[in-house]
Amino acid sequence: MSNAYVLVEYTGDQVAAATAELITAAKVFGAVTAVVVGTEGAHLPLVDTLAALGADQIVAAEGADVASRIVLPETDALSMLAASAPAPIIIDAGAHGNEIAGRLAARLASGVLCDVVGINADRSAQMSIFGDSIEVTAVVGGNSPIYTLRPGAVEPKPTPGAGVVSTFALPAATVKDVTVTKFTPAPKGDRPDLAQAKVVVAGGRGLDSAEGFSNVAEPLADVLDAAVGATRDAVDLGWYGPQFQVGQTGVTVSPDLYIGLGISGAIQHTSGMQTARKIVVINNDEDAPFFQIADLGVVGDVHEVVPRVIEELKKRG
The missing domain is CATH 3.40.50.620 (HUPs)
Known part of the structure; x- marks a missing residue:
């Protein structure tokens, strides 16, 4: 065999x-x-x-x-x-x-x-x-x-x-080996690990600022017991940590549910998440490429839509 x-x-x-x-x-x-x-x-x-x-x-x-x-x-x-x-x-x-x-x-x-x-x-x-x-x-x-x-x-x-x-x-280490003399693990929060999460809420430029992540993306993630991700643009602007970047040069994820907030859907990002089983997109630009691969698309301002979604989810427990 x-x-x-x-x-x-x-x-x-x-x-x-x-x-x-x-x-x-x-x-x-x-x-x-x-x-x-x-x-x-x-x-x-x-x-x-x-x-x-x-x-x-x-x-x-x-x-x-x-x-x-x-x-x-x-x-x-x-x-x-x-x-x-x-x-x-x-x-x-x-x-x-x-x-x-x-x-x-x-x-x-x-x-x-x-x-x-x-x-x-x-x-x-x-x-x-x-x-x-x-x-x-x-x-x-x-x-x-x-x-x-x-x-x-x-x-x-x-x-x-x-x-x-x-x-x-295993063979013993030699002088050619690179060895770790000190290791400080990255701090972990209460949310699931991004790479393994079953639900991912990701934010892009449409969240407008770092406060958009803390006031919109994170509250939605907490209701859904989800991990939070970000686009490269959002990371480069300093709105969210680089360890949460999803895409070609970041983390590849494949959750059961992926919710994109204010994300246009550039290939750099979608290549890292398009194997998600269900994709939900909320964006005020109805021509955003992300809608082309979405299972459900909502055209609207994330700052208005998401709080209503959170409220409804809380009602349903």
């Missing part, structure tokens, strides 16, 4: 939602080996979940200094596995995943495709390019082709696997 490796994304004892998508995508190759990189025993609370998601094998690559090293532990783990048993490798797309993919491609002399939206059994993949205006199928070579999968591009379809566990030790 053919095999594929998936790099597990997790925090503490919780498997990230992206991992379910990676395992589903990897199933086209047959059996799935989920690779957990961490300190000794870090994989133990993840085993049942990974097996339920479809992992046939779970390999724990362990090292005492993993937390203080950047990128190389994951690169070491996957390259060691693929060198002994070549197979496709699937990683979550993003700055971290794409960096690992590039290093793996160099080590394994295999091709790499980044930010794919679908993977096929013949090792080709679908890609959405030029701001998602063109869809292409690309073919990658090498004994262990590498793919980074765009978050939200694949609907998870868990099919329980055997979940057979094995472990091996």
